[in-house]
Amino acid sequence: MADQSAEIAQGLRRRDPDLLDRLIEQYQHRLLRYLLHLTGRRDLAEDLFQETWVRVLERGRLYDGRRDFTAWLFTIARNLFIDQRRRRQPQTEEPTELDATAAGQPSALDLAIEREQSRHILAGMDRLPAEYREALSLRFQEGMSLEEIAGVIGAPLGTVKSRIYRGLSSLEPWLKGGAL
Amino acid sequence: MSADVHERARALIACGEEASWLDEHLASCAFCREFAGAARNVVRALRSIPVTAGPDLISATQMRVRQRARELQLRQERLWAVWICCSSVTLVAGFTTVVLWSGLSWVAQRISIGAPIWEMGYVAVSLMPVVVVAVLLLARGTHLADNEEV
Numbered sequence: 001m002a003d004q005s006a007e008i009a010q011g012l013r014r015r016d017p018d019l020l021d022r023l024i025e026q027y028q029h030r031l032l033r034y035l036l037h038l039t040g041r042r043d044l045a046e047d048l049f050q051e052t053w054v055r056v057l058e059r060g061r062l063y064d065g066r067r068d069f070t071a072w073l074f075t076i077a078r079n080l081f082i083d084q085r086r087r088r089q090p091q092t093e094e095p096t097e098l099d100a101t102a103a104g105q106p107s108a109l110d111l112a113i114e115r116e117q118s119r120h121i122l123a124g125m126d127r128l129p130a131e132y133r134e135a136l137s138l139r140f141q142e143g144m145s146l147e148e149i150a151g152v153i154g155a156p157l158g159t160v161k162s163r164i165y166r167g168l169s170s171l172e173p174w175l176k177g178g179a180l
Numbered sequence: 181m182s183a184d185v186h187e188r189a190r191a192l193i194a195c196g197e198e199a200s201w202l203d204e205h206l207a208s209c210a211f212c213r214e215f216a217g218a219a220r221n222v223v224r225a226l227r228s229i230p231v232t233a234g235p236d237l238i239s240a241t242q243m244r245v246r247q248r249a250r251e252l253q254l255r256q257e258r259l260w261a262v263w264i265c266c267s268s269v270t271l272v273a274g275f276t277t278v279v280l281w282s283g284l285s286w287v288a289q290r291i292s293i294g295a296p297i298w299e300m301g302y303v304a305v306s307l308m309p310v311v312v313v314a315v316l317l318l319a320r321g322t323h324l325a326d327n328e329e330v
Contacts, residue, residue: 017246024241033231050241054248121225140223146195165194172218
């Protein structure tokens with residue numbers, strides 16, 4: 001992990017376009033998923049996706065390789081989102097259109113149930129405050145440690161724990177209401 | 181069992197800490213087991229949702245990044261050129277000043293002109309190009325005003 005981060009840091013200092021191509025492909029799904037949860041809108045998420053990589057190119061020299069690259073990347077994406085939100089007028093967030101598919105080779109019925117459950121959970125997520133949604137996404141979708149999340153969102157560890165806990169607690173009644 | 185214990189258990193379920201204490205508690209508490217089950221459902225559902233970035237988005241991003249990289253490289257090269265020009269001009273100006281100063285000093289001695297006079301003359305001649313350029317710029321408006329019009 002440290003070797004990989006150091007290699008990325010070297011490449012970013014050189015502004016190596018081949019390395020950036022590889023990183024874009026490697027992190028495409030994770031970054032877009034995170035941005036979708038932040039913005040709640042696919043078009044905004046895709047704009048920010050591009051902006052994030054341009055910013056990575058421009059600020060790449062600031063990445064020293066001591067920190068996990070994923071956390072650094074997500075911090076950039078988050079800061080861009082905050083900047084954009086400050087610039088824009090508040091807009092009503094539309095539910096995110098996400099493709100939900102089950103892993104493996106499930107039956108058509110299993111697939112339909114899984115898809116329905118995922119939609120239901122996503123609908124619940126959309127109703128959560130953005131900071132809870134972000135914490136849940138980083139923790140459970142991206143598999144980040146609590147310390148890494150604290151680094152990304154720039155908040156104390158206690159705040160991270162509290163947001164995850166409150167996020168899950170807020171989803172609980174929603175899940176019970178739609179238990180399959 | 182006190183409410184605090186359930187609260188602690190729920191916080192640990194959310195953050196995945198103190199597994200042994202939590203396991204013991206869950207074994208004897210149906211209330212928290214239910215919460216743990218709900219939390220597992222959320223985690224499973226979140227992990228089962230693949231969000232895919234379309235190939236168009238990826239190629240557009242890669243193209244944009246490459247284009248920006250070229251722009252930055254060009255800017256960097258221009259900065260180098262400016263830096264080299266400035267350094268060269270400074271060196272040449274320094275060398276010229278020393279040579280001219282010595283030359284004028286020698287000529288002034290030969291034709292018996294006082295030091296304050298030729299020194300002031302030298303400073304005036306040295307500053308002349310800067311003064312002329314400044315006057316010309318002021319006459320046609322500032323550089324910034326020109327850019328704002330565009």
